[in-house]
Amino acid sequence: MKFLKPHFWYNKSQRNGVFLLALLILIFQGIIFFADFSSQEKVDFNSPQILAFHSKIDSLKLVELENRKPKIFPFNPNYITDYKGEQLGMSLKEIDRLLAFRKTNKFVNSKEDFQQVTKISDSLLNKIAPYFKFPDWVVQRNRNQQKGFNTNASKTKKYGESSYNNKPKHIITSTDINKATQEDFKTIYGVGEKLSERIIKYRSKLQGFSLDKQLFEVWGLKKEVAEKVLEIFKIVEKPIIVKENVNTLTFKQLLKNPYIDYELCKKIFDYRDQVAELQDIKELTNIKGFPLDKYDRIVLYLVAE
Template sequence: MKKLKSHFWYTKNQRNGILLLLGFILIIQGAIYFIDSHVFKEVDVESTRVLAYQHEIDSLKVIALERRKPKIYPFNPNFITDYKGYQIGMSTQEIDRLMNYRSKDLFVNSSKEFQHVTKVSDSLLKVIEPYFKFPDWVKKKKKKKQREKRFDHTVKKDKSIVSTTDLNLANVNDLLSIEGVTDALSERIIAYRTKLQGFSVEGQLFEVWGLNKDLGKEILETFSIVTRPVIKKINVNTASFKEVLRIPYIDYDLCVKIFDFRDEVAELQSISELKQIEGFPLDKYDRIVLYLLAE
């Protein structure tokens, strides 16, 4: 009994400590009540500042969602997997249609063909079409078809409607009778013919800028050199620098070499002596001697 009583017996200092502790507890509880009641006032959620904060938070959420979205990189629509199709928004049925089409070893080569096979909506096609990447040969094939389509819509030219078959007398309209010859090309052919004073050999036609070999051969199937041009040759021993420079096939550097050689030998006895000039273009000799002579 004495031991039990000793547990409930406190000294004066102990009693003062307990009272002081109780006092502190009451003060703290009162302070908490006072702060809850007076310091923290009700927030007006409709205030301009709160709405601005909320708008900023919503914007950050949208940005975070966009960043979490999978990025779409250019791809060949012929090799779409189930997961890839799901990523770009295709339904299971649309993916299956493409898979069935591909199982037949067939390929889609355009956005229009992709939509025809898969039956995707116009809105979805508009979103994913910019990411389609078809092989280079498909692009080239499309361009070729476009050119052929434009060609098919043009009026076929009648080769029989020509005023002459002489290449040196043919006019613009005569040359336009050949498929593939444009207005600009026909004018260039005539301008170059004028510069040469007339075509002396058929090979000169292929020297026209922008004329490919196949089209040149087609022109020569209708036109040929009937009238040989009469070219007034220049005496290389007495001609001025400007006169020689105006000759086709002779550029400034070659003209300088010719005059240096003429000064060295004093006078050319034969036009074939030009071949002795260092760096002389032998492949153009037959063309150059059409305009030069040595007397």
Template sequence: MNLFKSHFWYEKSQRNGILFLLLLILFVQLVSYQIDRYPGEIPPSDSPEIIAFQKKIDSVKAMESALRKPKIFPFNPNYISDAKAAQLGISVAEIDRLFTFRRSGKFVNSKKEFQQVTKVSDSLLETISIYFKFPDWVVNRNRQDQKKRRGVVEHNRATKHSIELTTTDLNAATVLDFQFVSGVSASLAERIVRYRSKLEGFSFESQLDEVYKIDAKLTQKILKTFQIIHKPNIQKVNVNSLNFKELLRIPYVDYELCKKILNYRDEVAELQSIVELKNIKDFPLEKYDRIALYLTAE
């Protein structure tokens, strides 16, 4: 006991020195803590140093995100799975159209056919089509077809330059005459001629707009070259003597309108004037001038 007592027994001056030393150590610790807590003035968020540092952080994050993103390998779209479709952003309805098409034993052989079958948007097609991989024989066949189409286009251009108009009469122009107008293909020219035959000739230039799959701007271009010079001589028929099938063959008269005309004729016994057609309920007044070209009331 005396041994330990000798080590802990100090004089007053010694005790004061120890107390001072303890206070000094405590002061140094507090100063060190404050320095660590506030290392210096923090630069503002829009300073060049902070902006450069933030760019480095964003770059690292982007690289990390790219590494985490599943890698997409080239694939044949004919054998795409539901999971792969969802990964690419293809909707359930769009992929179901492809599955239905495939169940019929058919295959899509180009990205254009893929879009025609699935109805995906242009933007999505451009994004996912870079991963499409078709068999080599399909790729080679598509190249050959493209060369053939290019040759046909060049041939049509050369042919069009060599065309000489035989007439500017809309009712006398031939299939080749119509192809003189830039943008009019052979198939469109044939449709114009067929529709003109159905009408027995154009009586109004606006009837050209009724041709199947004709563009309004293209119609204007055609009418700059062709006009109605000789109107058709249409033999009108008596509406009071026509049966259902005969009346249905009249241009602009569809099934429903045919029934309405015949029902009205039964109500009034017979039409005294073709203008009476306008009295029929829901009669398409915008078609009256055209229907009146073929009918009379006697």
């Protein structure tokens, strides 16, 4: 008892404080227990305001879902890949039919041709056909046929044979890619006026194609089109390129190399200053950050002497 007595020994003011605190606790407990805090106002979830709010949310959700859908840009249906076909909603069998047809070196020239080859449904055709983009001369030919022109030619043409045979024929002057003319390149499907001009200009910049893979560097030339070009045009005679001594070239002269930009040119000069003189052109690969994948093309124009 002596141990417990100090814990309950309070003076008068302390006892009053304890009683007041206990009283307040009882009052608040009573208020919480007996008072009704529930709202008498009921929310009508079918009210016009609530329904309009939900309608607005649903419309925003639909807009967001529409924005998340992959956008379709105009494309040539002759070059649909597995991935592209799947995005468009085509089945694997439909894609395989198109790929098998294209392996025969034939082309589809209209949405009707496309459906006949792939066997896609009318609904899917109507969905993706507006995005089909055929070469201008094919579009013009189809318009003429719709107007009644070239009806005799269309009667004699069998389906599946390259309708591109209507394209004006040009006798190729040379199959050497370094001697072929702009008109020669235009005989390849997919190579028009601009691309053939770019091929000629890039060939001049390189002083001639020394490697097949250089053709793939032409800006805007798709890989599959470049491969078709190389099926006809080969490097028969390699260009004669006078190699320049990397040890004596000025900064501006070295920068004229079609595969050397400002940063690489600076690195080569810094390395040349360090070693005083390159003994072998292979020393370029010792430079930190040197593009090894371009080495075989860079050294077409350089030598270390």
